[in-house]
Amino acid sequence: MSENVTPKLVATRGKFARQSWVIERTPLVIGREADCDIILNDPKISRQHVRLTQTADGRFQVEDLESRNGTWVNGMRLKGSRLLEDGDELDLARMVTIVFVASEITEPLAPEEIQESYRLRLDRNARRVFIGDREILPPLSVPQYRLLELLFDANGGICTREDVVSAVWPDDVSDGISEQAIDALVRR
Numbered sequence: 001m002s003e004n005v006t007p008k009l010v011a012t013r014g015k016f017a018r019q020s021w022v023i024e025r026t027p028l029v030i031g032r033e034a035d036c037d038i039i040l041n042d043p044k045i046s047r048q049h050v051r052l053t054q055t056a057d058g059r060f061q062v063e064d065l066e067s068r069n070g071t072w073v074n075g076m077r078l079k080g081s082r083l084l085e086d087g088d089e090l091d092l093a094r095m096v097t098i099v100f101v102a103s104e105i106t107e108p109l110a111p112e113e114i115q116e117s118y119r120l121r122l123d124r125n126a127r128r129v130f131i132g133d134r135e136i137l138p139p140l141s142v143p144q145y146r147l148l149e150l151l152f153d154a155n156g157g158i159c160t161r162e163d164v165v166s167a168v169w170p171d172d173v174s175d176g177i178s179e180q181a182i183d184a185l186v187r188r
Contacts, residue, residue, distance in 0.1 A: 007060065007102040009038070012089075014096035016040055023060070028052040030092070031065075044069050044093040052084075060084045060102065069093035122152055143168045143185055 010020040021038050030038040033047040040049070046067035054060055063081035064071040071078040072091040086102040121130040127145045129136040140148060150159055150167040165177045168185065 007100065009090075010099045010101055012097050012099055015042065016096050016098075023052065026052055026054040026060070029065070030098075031067075040092065040096060042093075042095055044095045046093075049092055050078075050090065053081075055083070060100065062090060062100075067093065069095075120152065122149060124149070141188075144188055147185055 007023045008020050009023065011017050028037045029048050029051050030036060030040060030045075031048040031050075032039060032041050032043070032045045036048060046065065046069065048065045049067045050071050051063045051065055052060055053063070061081050061083045062071070062073065062078065064078045070093060072089075072094070073082060073084075074089055075091075084100045084102070086100065088100045090098045090100065092098065119132065121132075122128075123130070127139070127142070129140060129145070129148065139145075146168045147164065150163060154163075161179075161182065164182055168182075169177055
């Protein structure tokens with residue numbers, strides 16, 4: 001880590017998204033208790049959830065403080081402690097994602113900060129699809145569009161097989177739609 005760069009934590013997901021905290025000293029405790037260094041007031045966050053410390057060689061490590069709902073680092077459940085690398089994602093209780101930034105890399109954006117020009121947009125009347133201002137060509141087939149519309153409206157939520165069948169093939173009997181038909185549509 002560069003000597004003149006102050007590491008920070010940047011929340012990118014959850015109700016604390018867009019907040020950032022400079023790591024000025026360690027140990028640094030994150031939790032919902034009033035005496036924590038970073039307070040995340042959410043009932044799923046433990047009173048003292050995680051602790052960041054700096055090792056003798058200047059690196060940072062994170063330790064789960066036996067939190068009730070757990071901590072994940074880059075998708076892997078944290079048991080005990082581990083060293084942090086620049087860009088590592090800490091997921092606290094599957095409610096808040098915080099990125100460890102220890103270099104001069106560009107700070108990560110929260111999903112809601114991504115420019116409108118890169119977002120997916122649907123023209124529902126004309127069944128046209130745009131990414132920013134650019135239309136997807138050739139146009140999607142009706143089943144492809146219906147599937148995309150279902151997933152778009154779900155906004156990251158889960159869509160069941162029944163949801164897909166009723167949205168894409170509303171007039172057909174669901175028993176007549178094979179898993180292969182759904183798989184083929186998704187691949188397209």
